[in-house]
Amino acid sequence: MSETVTYREALNRGMADALAEDERVFLFGEDVGASGGAFKITDGLFDRFGPKRVRDTPISEQAIVGTAIGSALMGLRPLAEIMFADFAAVCFDQIANELAKYRYMTGGQVTLPVTIRMSNGAGGGFGSQHSQAAENWLLNVPGLKLVVPATPADAYGLLRAAVRDPDPVLVFEHKHLFNLKGELNDPPAVGELGKAEIVRSGEDITLVGTQLMRHRCVEVAERLADDGVEAEVIDPRTLAPLDLDTIRASLDRTNRLLVAQECPPDGSWGASVIARVVGTQLEAFDAPPALVSAEETPVPYAGVLEEMWLPSVERILDAAKRTLDY
């Protein structure tokens, strides 16, 4: 049994099921209550679970993340929302210095089962301060788990896994995928952090992408198939922990690697993936690995400019062909 739902609906159901499963779970953030959230992702949860379990906060991101930390410390399972991932910059100290390090600095005296959801990514015309792929900022901070779901099933499954996880998990929800439809089993499956998905099998080239780029990689693979080239598409689904084994095994089969990402190249997850496989698996490559990134500017507003900023299907396809023709 399964039904077709949107990414948004899958997130909503994930939160509802997490709240129903465990009394310790509470959902809070800016406008998540009666108004149902800036993107209506929390719609109906306030009515169903009431003001104790679903609570509005002031516009105070540091207070939101701090409340998550302190509540988790005392045995609750906070599910916090930061409206836009870009606002992680406002509470970067709470995330990078407190949440990520608290357990380590205290020698394991504290456990922090915190989940923070944030809307992520470009493509919607939100401009430079509401469109970034902010997961990249946090790659260099040990102590955090970073989740980047691309489908309704993963949005549900990984959110549920995040809430059950004993450690801090940041869930980046891609704004441009909120209306994407997909199948959700009944009952829906709870996912597993740190497990990539082989979205499509192929033996000629490995394409790796998350969120919006995963879907573009699938389109690229279909275009390549028209020319008789079989691409393998891998969606890491979580960047920390990163399932590098699945990427390595694929590379051993295809001997060609392309990573597509919607952020500039420096300090990015794609650059990390390539550095790690090149460092240990150089002999597997028949061509230099390709990193297809966004342009090295802030995200522009106008539709034509933003589309040029993001790696397009054409741009990824061209890079794949260059890699194949090398």
Place this chain on the structure above:
Amino acid sequence: MSSSTSSSTAEIPLSEQLEWLRLMHEIRVFEEECHRMFAQGIVRGSTHLGQGQEAVAVGACRALRASDTMSCTYRGHAAVLAKGAPLDEAFGEILGKGKGLCGGKGGSMHLTDMRVGAIGSFAIIGAHLPIALGVAHAAQYQGSDDVTLAFFGDGATNIGAFHEALNMASVWKLPAIFVCENNLYGEYSPIASTTPIERLSERAAAYAMAGATIDGNDVVVVHDAVAEAAARARAGEGPTLIEALTYRHKGHSRADPAAYRPPGELERWLQRDPITLLEGRLREAGVDSERLDAVRGRAERAVAEALERAKGWPDPEPETRLEHVFA
């Protein structure tokens, strides 16, 4: 909303006050040992000592129950000891020993002992105030009447996290007590050069919470003010901001000789040394010098023995560095 609480020793048994005196001596000697060890290069990094501020830590923590929690700053040795952390494990942590409070991963600025409700020492100014919200929220959510108390310096009242925390604590009516240790200097800068008001407790009014400025060198005054705030918090009446006026006898950190202080200031404050004040009060209550000396002697021995033990502990096992990133 500012007010001054007058001291009322009458209700506090002599035995309890002698216990406070012992604890204040322990903290004073502990800090002096830390100072010595840093000077000798036995200890790494930096340290921030609190000689002169013992009455705030002791008075406040002794007004809490064992199940209440306390968070503090990088100048937190006194608070963590006052909440009940063992001397030897605190020394062990500062010395980077495997048997230290945090297994040698935290150091002087991060002393934590969850067993006694000392939930953390935080080295980013003001960062624990939002975390205290969560701790207080958990008590409210779980229907417990525990409270949480957060110590911070006067400098923290100008950082954003302070305002976010006090505002939300008040809006959510959380059982939190915010205790500002106003030692007149934010790092090296006198408070008047950074803050447009003289009485920091006035900021409580902006968040519609109770606020008071008190004599932070009088342990009884501190105890009574915190007990009153705790009762209010337990009754569901929300948070309190307490400004405790005090003075650090040493500089900001071991690198700071505190040359920015006007002549005579330290000397004036030394006359109001919190230990001297409490001893004077106890003398008035009929405790003789012999007994007071015995209390100090006992504290000095306890600290010396704890330090001896901690020094004898081995370094952390190398593989422990990879532990405790995740659960």
